[in-house]
Amino acid sequence: MSRIVDCLFIIAALTLASAPAHSDDYPSRRITLIAPWPPAGAIDTICRELAPGVGDLLGQPVVVHRPGAGSTIGTADAAKATPDGYTLVMAGSGSMAISPTLYKELPYDPRRDFTPIALVVRVPFILVVNPSLPIESVTDLISYAKAHPGALTYGSGGAGSPHHLFAEMFKTVTGIEMTHVPYKGRPDRLQPSMAVHRSCENA
DSSP: OOSOEEEEEEEEEOOOTTOOOOOTTOOOSOEEEEOOSOTTSHHHHHHHHHHHHHHHHHTSOEEEEOOOSHHHHHHHHHHHSOSSSSEEEEEOHIIIIIHHHHOSOOSOOHHHHOEEEEEEEEEEEOOOOOTTSSOOSHHHHHHHHHHSTTTEEEEESSTTSHHHHHHHHHHHHHTOOEEEEEOSSTGGGGSHHHHHHHHHHTO
């Protein structure tokens, strides 16, 4: 893409209408921070860096919990938790903005079940290619893809993830062909450039 797209991540807490009022001694026990994406990814890393400092400030431990299976399950776990401020979720555009538009039924409603607390970090999406390819710019990538239709593959954090949708938008805007390879998360996605290289060698 011609510009970097920022992905906004926030910590969200449950605040239902029936939620009990916080007591004056809050927090009086440990807090669970749900990182709804796979280990070693951006969300998981941010949560683990953030938890100790937040725990020191609040005087209670903050435990990071990873339900896995993408952001939907972890976000749903947070939505089902008691709305007492002891369960937080590190949410992003995937679970809060994209999933509600992709799935007819979700086990949570972003507007009803969550209230944003703070903007924690902006995570840029950066377009990269295997350095062995003769591509040094977006223009080069488009030209190469058009010269080798269907030869390129691209990796994403999973079907319906922001990475997937951004790449599909890029394909639509530029008129190129690439094959989507969905991965479970960032660590598994570090190898797609090799797949691109092998595909092009056989083109």
